Amino acid sequence: MKRRDQRGLGLALTVAAVLLGGFWIARLPPARVSEAAVADAASGADVDATPGVDAGVDAGATAPDAELRRQFEAAVVLLNSQQHAQAASALHRVIERAPRLPEAHVNLGFAMLGLQRPALARNAFDNALVLKADQANAYYGLALAHESLGDLELALGAMRTYLHLGHAENEAHLRRARAAVWEWESQIAARRAASAPGR
Template identity: 45%
Template sequence: MDKRIKALLVVMAGLCVVVGAIYLIPYENRVEISSAPAVVEKPHPADRQSALKTHLESHSGKATKKEVDVRFKQAVVMLHAKKYQHAITALDRVLQLEPEMPEAYVNLGFAFLGLEMDEQALGAFTKATDLRPRQMNAYYGMALAYGKLGNIRAAAGAMSTYAHLAKPDDPYKAKAANLLKEWESILDKEARVAPDTDSSTAKDIPAETPAL
């Protein structure tokens, strides 16, 4: 037999042995391309930076909200304890983190009233109503501030708005009604005695205020 034919037969026999050996391997131990791990490309540096930024912003947002809640509650406690300067410090921090929070401006206004800083109080209450026109207790505080500043007409107007927005069971509604009645009485007397007289009689305001 020709040597080349013998060599070809030997190669073919070897291939048969290899193929047979493969089929003797248990099926579950065979490695198939479809079951191999997919090739994972390295993310682009810009993608990694974007993912990191999103992660950090998420955690930062949660931390900020937590601090806002803590500081706001501290301010409420300080207000009830009549530690007005401490309340202002806490609320300043709240407004650094959440500059458009009307409730913080309301409580800031009451803290200013407690320190007899009536102009600053009026500014805080006005800002609260700018941010949220139906912020009910801001009008109560605004009325008190106007009253302490001697602008009885503006005080009565702000208190009328509060009375209109307040719920029937609001604990400050009765006090608001009494103040409003008193202020309207002053305005009526001034109108009868001297129609052109400026209604600027300052009134003592109760210390109790509807802080949040």
């Protein structure tokens, strides 16, 4: 019995997945931050590392904290409207005031991805993970940065970590992450098969 050649189907699926990659970046949610995290980051205190915890509005926030919160939210608006250069500038100002705010580093990473600067994006995501090792969306962005830099093995590891930590994330983002894992596993397997002895 003859086996059908599945390479055409595999190629078509890979091309479709790659084309959707740019669409993913445009639809990424920026990191949100609580008032308590802003106050802690501005004061230099450790940021709460419990995933999914939103401390809500801090009624005792000081005026500098409120200004920092306003700057952060303005940067998020710029990022959501695809104004990546302006968002990056605004986020640099936030990070100058609150260098221990992991959400600001994550959003800076997404701004750098939008500017097609994957090495700078990778650094921003790494900085966020130093501050908060379980910042799920930092792993998502780190995976995209590694993919842009051509390292699918590291991209795959980061995206698997996102899926492990991101059980409370938006289902649409989880689906995109699973699709990326499938795509990268397929590409890695194809590369290994192509470089196997006897080919």
